[in-house]
Amino acid sequence: MYQEERLVSIINYLKKNSRISVEEICHLFGVSRDTARRDLVKLEEQKAIIRTRGGAIFPSAHNEIKDYTKRLKTVSKEKRMIGKKAASIINSGDRIILDASTTVQACAEQIESEECTIITNSINQAEALSVKPGVKIHLLGGELHKEHRFLYGSSVIEKLSHYYVDKVFIGVVGISEHGLTIAHEEDGMVKRKMMERAKRVIVLADHTKIGVTDFYQFAEIHDIDLCITDKTPSKQFRELLANNNVDLLIVNELEDME
Known part of the structure; x- marks a missing residue:
């Protein structure tokens, strides 16, 4: 599986579960811990996640208050x-x-x-x-x-x-x-x-x-x-x-x- 595909799958997992660990990424996609960390770094650069110790969480959604x-x-x-x-x-x-x-x-x-x-x-x-x-x-x-x-x-x-x-x-x-x-x-x-x-x-x-x-x-x-x-x-x-x-x-x- 290419990295882009894993990133989409990680986001879909977070939408359902709110958080994911490095171990879960390794287990779900059969990759090393270093690869899992690189995936999370990439997603953090895209502002799609918030990295935590040992994994990541989905950013809190704030409703825009219209004028x-x-x-x-x-x-x-x-x-x-x-x-x-x-x-x-x-x-x-x-x-x-x-x-x-x-x-x-x-x-x-x-x-x-x-x-x-x-x-x-x-x-x-x-x-x-x-x-x-x-x-x-x-x-x-x-x-x-x-x-x-x-x-x-x-x-x-x-x-x-x-x-x-x-x-x-x-x-x-x-x-x-x-x-x-x-x-x-x-x-x-x-x-x-x-x-x-x-x-x-x-x-x-x-x-x-x-x-x-x-x-x-x-x-x-x-x-x-x-x-x-x-x-x-x-x-x-x-x-x-x-x-x-x-x-x-x-x-x-x-x-x-x-």
Whole structure:
């Protein structure tokens, strides 16, 4: 077998097993340890693997976080369903904080309450809410994250410390045993302060976010009161929520059509 063929076979093995040892390469392909090491060096040069002591592992896959405008264009049916359910639990007279996630914007766009007050750091959400006559909008001022369309920084956090609201709606990149995580630290710091200022913390997370851990942890599971998602999570995740006194609300397409 030529080296190029072995390299393809090693990658296919790693896709299924995540790791491979020099001994396994020798056994699988009938080559010497020196040949196996040369194969791994070649794959490392191609940035296809990460070499470890005695073998190699597959690099961790990180999902690219698209900019906010691109994410809005691809807001899924599931996010809209979650947003509609979230909007339905906003009552007239409520004081609400909405973060800058696209799932939370799906909530903002479907708010039907005649009168409520909404605080947000999202310029997109402020625009979407501006067409709703009964909604009072407080847009938090700070430094603008141009790519992801949210305002952040010490002035946003300081302003939030003066509010106390009924509910806060938070979006995440991941929610798992490692808590609530997001890609950007500056976004996470604002979300954390938002959560501190609310009587009830509601996380909106479609099924692709369940069990995922991203870069920056901004809260623990026990910091939230309700998680709204679109598919029944694993038993392990349901137990994680139950053990932390977090309610789970699952929406589905049939409910959305009612």
